[in-house]
Amino acid sequence: MVEIPKPSFVKSLILSGDITKLIVYTCTGVSVSIFLILTLLSIIGIIGFGSSTDFLIFAILSGTGVYGMYEYLHYKRIYKIDSVFPDFVRDLASSRRAGMTFTKAILFTSKGSYGLLTEEIKKIAQQISWGNSVEEALETFANRIKTKSVRRTVSLIIEASKSGGNVADVLDVAANDAREIKVLEGERRVNMATYVIVIYVGMFVFLAIIAILAGVFIPVITGKGAEGLSTTMGGTGILSQAAIVQAFYFATLVQSVGTGLVAGVFEDGHLESSVKHVFILVLVSWMVFKFLIGGV
Numbered sequence: 001m002v003e004i005p006k007p008s009f010v011k012s013l014i015l016s017g018d019i020t021k022l023i024v025y026t027c028t029g030v031s032v033s034i035f036l037i038l039t040l041l042s043i044i045g046i047i048g049f050g051s052s053t054d055f056l057i058f059a060i061l062s063g064t065g066v067y068g069m070y071e072y073l074h075y076k077r078i079y080k081i082d083s084v085f086p087d088f089v090r091d092l093a094s095s096r097r098a099g100m101t102f103t104k105a106i107l108f109t110s111k112g113s114y115g116l117l118t119e120e121i122k123k124i125a126q127q128i129s130w131g132n133s134v135e136e137a138l139e140t141f142a143n144r145i146k147t148k149s150v151r152r153t154v155s156l157i158i159e160a161s162k163s164g165g166n167v168a169d170v171l172d173v174a175a176n177d178a179r180e181i182k183v184l185e186g187e188r189r190v191n192m193a194t195y196v197i198v199i200y201v202g203m204f205v206f207l208a209i210i211a212i213l214a215g216v217f218i219p220v221i222t223g224k225g226a227e228g229l230s231t232t233m234g235g236t237g238i239l240s241q242a243a244i245v246q247a248f249y250f251a252t253l254v255q256s257v258g259t260g261l262v263a264g265v266f267e268d269g270h271l272e273s274s275v276k277h278v279f280i281l282v283l284v285s286w287m288v289f290k291f292l293i294g295g296v
Contacts, residue, residue, distance in 0.1 A: 024070040028063050035059035057253070057286050061279060068276035075273070081117045082147045086179040088114050088121065089153060093171035102134055102161055120144065134161065148185075149178040185268075192266050199263045203281055206255060207288050210248050214293045218244050249289050256281035 039055040041047045088109060095105035110125040112118070120141060127137035135158050142154040153174040160170035222241040260281045264274025 020070075024067060028066045031062035031066060032059050035062060053249075054290075057282065060257075060282055061286075064275045064279035064282070068279045071272045072276050075268075077116055078145055078147060080115060081120060081145060082149060083182060084114045084117045085145075085150055085153070086175040086182070088112075088117055089157075089171050089175040089178060093168045093175065096168040096171065102167060103128055106134065106137075149181040152181070153178045189268060192268075195266045196263050199259055199266065200281075203256065203259045204284075207252065207285065210252060211288065211293055214245055214248065245289075245293065252285045252289065253282060256285045 035055050035058045038047065038050065039052050039059065042050060042052040042055055091109050091112060092105055095108055096102065100108060106121070106128065107125050110118070110121040112121075114121065123144075124137045124141050127140060128134060132140075138154045138158060142151045145151075156170055156174045156177075157167070160167045218241050222244070257278055260278030261271070261274040263277040264271060267273050267277075
């Protein structure tokens with residue numbers, strides 16, 4: 001009996017989709033570490049260029065930017081795969097009704113055209129050709145995609161295959177179930193999009209108010225009448241405009257991070273989606289204070 005060679009470590013990483021994630025995590029960690037080191041060196045006074053606050057912001061932006069872009073592109077890819085997955089399951093059921101075994105049905109279906117899903121089906125076929133069982137190949141596929149409809153459908157297929165029932169009928173039910181889940185997810189996304197827009201509008205209104213305060217109100221309380229105002233308020237010194245702007249700056253950054261986290265959860269219920277919102281809001285806040293308000 002010829003022993004079928006197992007896939008190498010690199011091939012296993014490619015099939016599981018972890019190699020891309022490993023590269024992204026490495027790049028993110030390196031960029032964030034560099035800017036954090038520059039932040040520390042700036043605080044200590046070893047380097048004389050830039051400010052520690054800017055380096056800290058760049059650390060946040062580099063981390064959320066690289067990882068956020070990866071998550072955004074990854075989610076778009078997964079969304080397209082998830083959309084055509086019910087069609088694949090339906091064709092798989094047709095192949096089973098034609099008398100093919102489950103393994104042959106998957107290998108035959110892998111020759112079809114399903115957009116981005118075609119590549120994933122070929123990976124399943126490769127794993128089977130390397131000697132892995134159909135169940136293992138499908139579980140690996142479900143772990144790569146990690147969507148509710150795919151995991152639910154794969155679980156149904158595996159259980160039906162193990163129990164020896166009519167797999168074709170189960171596949172039809174699973175395809176319909178996956179399509180209904182996709183419809184519900186689409187409706188939820190449309191409904192929650194309004195709340196995400198409201199969050200962004202609220203954040204931009206907050207920034208506008210801060211800009212007005214910094215341009216009109218703060219100069220008044222820190223100008224010629226600042227000493228008298230300070231005495232009236234029971235203070236002993238003149239209020240510093242730079243200190244007030246700096247306090248607003250840090251408050252805005254905290255608001256940006258918190259608002260971004262909430263927006264991502266509202267969008268699709270996943271915290272990973274918050275990263276791109278944090279990047280956008282922190283970048284906008286930094287640019288407003290750096291180039292419009294000043295004093296940071």
